[in-house]
Amino acid sequence: xxVNASLPITRTVCLLLISALLLWAEGYxxxxxxxxxxxxxxxxxxxxxxxxxxxxxxxxxxxxxxSHESLRRDNAQLRAQLISxxxxxxxxxxxxSDNIQLKALxxxxxxxxxRLQIATVIGTNPNAQTPILLLDKGRSxxxxxxxxxxxxxxxxxxxxxxxxxxxxxxxxxxxxxxxxVHVARTGQRAIVxxxxxxxxxxxxxxxxxxxIRVGDTLISSGLGGRMAAxxxxxxxxxxxxxxxxxxxxxxxxxxxxxDSGHYALIVQPLLAPTDTAPHTLAPTASRPHxxxx
Numbered sequence: 001x002x003v004n005a006s007l008p009i010t011r012t013v014c015l016l017l018i019s020a021l022l023l024w025a026e027g028y029x030x031x032x033x034x035x036x037x038x039x040x041x042x043x044x045x046x047x048x049x050x051x052x053x054x055x056x057x058x059x060x061x062x063x064x065x066x067s068h069e070s071l072r073r074d075n076a077q078l079r080a081q082l083i084s085x086x087x088x089x090x091x092x093x094x095x096x097s098d099n100i101q102l103k104a105l106x107x108x109x110x111x112x113x114x115r116l117q118i119a120t121v122i123g124t125n126p127n128a129q130t131p132i133l134l135l136d137k138g139r140s141x142x143x144x145x146x147x148x149x150x151x152x153x154x155x156x157x158x159x160x161x162x163x164x165x166x167x168x169x170x171x172x173x174x175x176x177x178x179x180x181v182h183v184a185r186t187g188q189r190a191i192v193x194x195x196x197x198x199x200x201x202x203x204x205x206x207x208x209x210x211x212i213r214v215g216d217t218l219i220s221s222g223l224g225g226r227m228a229a230x231x232x233x234x235x236x237x238x239x240x241x242x243x244x245x246x247x248x249x250x251x252x253x254x255x256x257x258x259d260s261g262h263y264a265l266i267v268q269p270l271l272a273p274t275d276t277a278p279h280t281l282a283p284t285a286s287r288p289h290x291x292x293x
Contacts, residue, residue: 114228117141117266119149122166129196131171131258133157137266138165146226148267154232154255155179155220156264167266171258172233173198180223181233186211192218192233192252198259201234203250210248214239218252228267232256 119141123134137143139162149156149169157177161168170177177194181203188211191204206212216236222229232255240249 111228111230111267114267114269116150117143117268119143119167119264119266121262121264128173128198130174130176131198132160132174133169133171133264135167135169135264135266136165138163138167140164142268143167143266144268147269148220148228148231149264150228150231150267151256151261151264153257154234155227156256156258156261158227159266169264172201172254172256173258178204179227179233180221181218182221183212184217184219185213186216188212189221189223190218199253201252201254203236203252204247206248206250207246208241208248212236212239212248212250217255 117137119135119137121133122136125132125134133156135143135149143159143162145159145162147159149159155172157169157171157174159167160170172179172192172194173196174194175196179192180189181192182189188206190206190210192201193204195202203212203218214236218233218235220227220229220231220233234252234254236250237253238251242249
C-alpha cells in the first residue's frame with residue numbers, strides 16, 4: 001500500500017493557514033470578542049485554581065515544615081542559652097557568697113596567742129547526730145587534734161581527726177560535743193551541749209535562780225583547755241522553767257553557720273603540740289564537767 005508523501009505537508013500548510021486566519025480574525029475582531037474572553041476567563045478561573053491546588057499545597061506544606069523545624073531549632077537554641085545563663089548566674093551567686101564569707105573571715109582579728117588557718121569544707125557527714133565536716137587542711141598545715149574551728153560568726157567545733165592533707169571537724173551540735181561558756185552579760189559560767197539538731201544547742205547546769213534571759217550571748221570560756229576562749233557560741237532563744245527540775249531547760253541558737261558555710265578558720269595555738277599528738281580525739285574527751293557556781 002502506497003502512502004501519499006505530500007499528505008503531511010498538505011496538512012501542515014492547512015494548519016498554518018487556519019492559524020494565520022484565526023490570528024487575523026482575533027486581531028480584527030478583538031473589540032467584539034473581548035466580552036467573550038472575559039466570560040471564558042471567569043468560567044476557567046476555578047479550573048485553573050483547582051489545577052494549581054496540589055502545587056500550592058506542596059509549597060505550603062514545605063513552608064510549614066521548614067517553619068516548624070526553624071522554630072524547633074530556635075527554641076532548642078534559646079533553651080540551651082537559658083540553661084547556660086542560669087548556670088553562670090548560679091556560679092556568680094556562689095562566687096559572691098564565697099567572697100562575702102572570705103571577707104568576713106579575713107576581717108577577724110588574729111588572737112595574740114594563736115594564728116588562724118583558713119580551710120575549705122570539702123565534705124560533710126549527713127548524720128545529724130554526729131555532724132562532721134571534712135576540711136582541706138591536715139597535719140602538713142600544722143592542724144592538730146583538739147584545735148578549735150570558727151567562722152566569721154562564732155565557734156563551729158573541734159578537730160577530732162587528722163591526716164597529712166585533711167582533717168575532720170566535729171560540730172558543736174553533735175550529741176557528744178560540749179563547750180564551757182559564760183554569759184556575756186553576767187559572767188555566769190555554764191556548759192553548752194549539742195542536741196543532734198543542726199540549729200539548736202542546749203545550755204546545761206543553770207539553776208532556776210540564775211540570771212539568764214532570752215537573747216543573752218554565750219561566749220566560750222576556755223575552761224578545761226579543750227576549746228579556744230573568747231568566741232561566740234550562741235544566743236539564748238528559749239527558756240523553760242520546770243518546777244520539778246533542778247535546772248532550767250534552755251535552748252540556744254548557734255552563732256556559727258553550722259550547715260551552710262564553705263570556709264572555716266582553724267585556731268592554731270602558737271605553742272602547738274608536738275607531732276606525737278594523737279591523730280584522733282576520743283569522743284568523750286571534749287565534754288567538760290559541770291561548773292560549780
